Amino acid sequence: MSQSRFRKTALSLPDTVEGAHQGHADFRVGKRIFATLGYPDDAWAWSS
Numbered sequence: 279m280s281q282s283r284f285r286k287t288a289l290s291l292p293d294t295v296e297g298a299h300q301g302h303a304d305f306r307v308g309k310r311i312f313a314t315l316g317y318p319d320d321a322w323a324w325s326s
Contacts, residue, residue, distance in 0.1 A: 279323075
């Protein structure tokens with residue numbers, strides 16, 4: 279999945295906002311991060 283598709287999918291979820299931590303884009307609802315884009319490198323994304 280491309281980074282743009284991952285971002286679009288994550289942001290389509292209710293109340294999700296994009297932020298950043300440690301130099302990587304993250305996606306959160308409230309104060310909880312549920313996904314990180316570009317970690318451990320640009321080819322990866324992580325979701326809990």
